[in-house]
Amino acid sequence: MSKLVINTQYKENYNCTGEGDPYWKFKGGSEYIVSIPEGMSIVHLINEVAPLIEYANEMSEEFILGHLVVEDNYLSEFEKSQIECEGYAGYSEPRLVKIDGVWKKVTAFAGSGGNWIHRWTIKEGNECSEFEELMTARDDAGVFTSTFNTQHHDKAEDISFWFEEGGSDLREELPVWGIDPNAEHFETCRVLGINNLAYGI
16 A cells, blocks of 8 residues: 655744735645545545645645655654654654545654544645544553543543553554554554554554
8 A cells, every 4th residue: 555745835924013025934844644545546636635735824824845655654754763863753744534535634642651643624724623632641550541532513522541551442443543453563552553663544
């Protein structure tokens, strides 16, 4: 399998006073790693997700620079550097995955003491809503606390549960997040499902 990587440029306007010309500063960008829906061509995929990624207003702007098709276990240079320097996966680039016909934006963090995944529904203009969060933390006894938070239309729901190292309580939930629950290093980084040091999202 393969994925589509879309490179972007982000910039901010440092003069929003309404007086004088805008003062734009280039502030880096992101690599959106996009899961390719079965049967969808790359051209169709780019046309579908580009309006979700790009936006522009008087304060900031993000636009696409280019794209490439990569292997399924692709990591950006930013992600690789965290593994090399810190010894753990750290912060992910944003991922886009289509679930039940709806595009979701996913970001994640994997550290030595815990992990989190943030997910939103993403719409045109990089408008994100329906925030969801899955977090885990390991205590001194090696027990994980996991919390799922969701915010849908101003209604919040918190679900907390405990499980022992090696348990399987979370595995049924992970495919909903686009995560492989059978990843090789799942027990080490169980929420992200890190496989061959690649994010499982």
